[in-house]
Amino acid sequence: MAGRAAEPHVIWARPERAGRGPRPAYTRDEIAAAAVRIADAEGLDAVSMRHVAAELGCGTMSLYNYVPRKEDLHELMVDAVSGEHELWEPSGDWRADMLRVAHQTRALMHRHPWLPRLMSPVYGFSPNALRYLEHCLACLDPFEASYGTKLELVAMVNGVVTTYVSNELATTERTRSLPWSQEQEDAVRIAYLGSRIASGAYPRMAAAFAEDSGPIDLEAVFRRALTRVLDGFERTGGSA
């Protein structure tokens, strides 16, 4: 029996091929791709060991030869889609590069709506995450600051992207596990909110809703948030 579990491990430190027995039928990439396919199509909750095994065409328990725990499967998934990041030659304008990074990550998360839920610093050192991080640091070469500050900047940008995309996707993704439609859900919640606001107990909320500047442009909100964050770093500059 291999490192079936029960003792600490990182999936990346496990060799894919163990030399001794019959050659494994699947690669880690194939397994990750199968899981990603399911998550994209049916949501993260549909990614069960049984389901992924079926997608691969093998018995459920065979999966455990490749992935000691379900969490490791999640780690494979995050790394797999992290590989979709396009890395370019830094332009010399770190602000522009960081904006480009952020927009790319946002697009990635829209392509894989389950990704925000799996975002964790714990997964931040997978192979593709390291490539991505190194690329961000390269983009920040022109930014005069310590590496500590640069890492804080990268963390902040990633955090803002994750937060905003989570919010953008919240109702849609939530509806997946509900027996009614998103429109119904939204309608009910907005009706309740309206009734609370009409109670007069929240005058500023009422004023905010009275402003009513038409439909919200989520991408514009996102862009403004990013701009402000980068402004905050530019002001502090290399200090701290």
Added chain:
Amino acid sequence: MAGRAAEPHVIWARPERAGRGPRPAYTRDEIAAAAVRIADAEGLDAVSMRHVAAELGCGTMSLYNYVPRKEDLHELMVDAVSGEHELWEPSGDWRADMLRVAHQTRALMHRHPWLPRLMSPVYGFSPNALRYLEHCLACLDPFEASYGTKLELVAMVNGVVTTYVSNELATTERTRSLPWSQEQEDAVRIAYLGSRIASGAYPRMAAAFAEDSGPIDLEAVFRRALTRVLDGFERTGGSA
């Protein structure tokens, strides 16, 4: 059978007492408190319908008279701890007030480490969330900007707090579901990271780790992040 499920609803729009039958044995507050107690002590994953019912001292299915779906239980939990926010008379200095709000929320999340995982804009309109939001807007009265911008500011501050506390708690909370200790987990991951960096493939990461400015002060990192975000808003000011 009551609105047992199957059609859209908001838990807050359901009357607690339905007039007709025997008087309910528990209040919503009692149920939320029981769930919160379990989550605090054993983690969010331990909050199952069976477990909460047992904590209350009733049969599992009786819970469904109060809470049509498990998700509604989560909503009750978030609202319950949101009630722990201390609201004060705005000081007139919106930056100071927002910092205070942020530090208080951070403390709240440290007290209830499962909270970041349940943070969702969908839950943002529960009774206590509305009180909190109204208070934030009151603190922002001296901030010259549209309510749209103010709401963006509140969202940003909340987002940053959630992100940073999530990161602070990540390894600790993760260990809860693992059969080994956090120290072992950390050691294994750091060893792997070290080996990757030693490979020379990530020169800037290597340089970043070489800086090694001693143990990280998480609270200081948090404070810096907040300061930068507020700076970003102060610069833009009322524009946009």
Added chain:
DNA sequence: TCCTAGTTACGTACGCCGTACGTAGTGCGC
């Protein structure tokens, strides 16, 4: 005042889940 309809309480059961364990077959390193 009594009837009844809608409520509460809750046991049982179904179909999922992660995964421990045991067994059989396979092919590399010695």
Added chain:
DNA sequence: GCGCACTACGTACGGCGTACGTAACTAGGA
């Protein structure tokens, strides 16, 4: 060519959310 570490995978256990059915109860309308 032998043995052993590996792969493959069926079975089974304990837990989950929750649909459904039944019995007890009580407030409203007659």
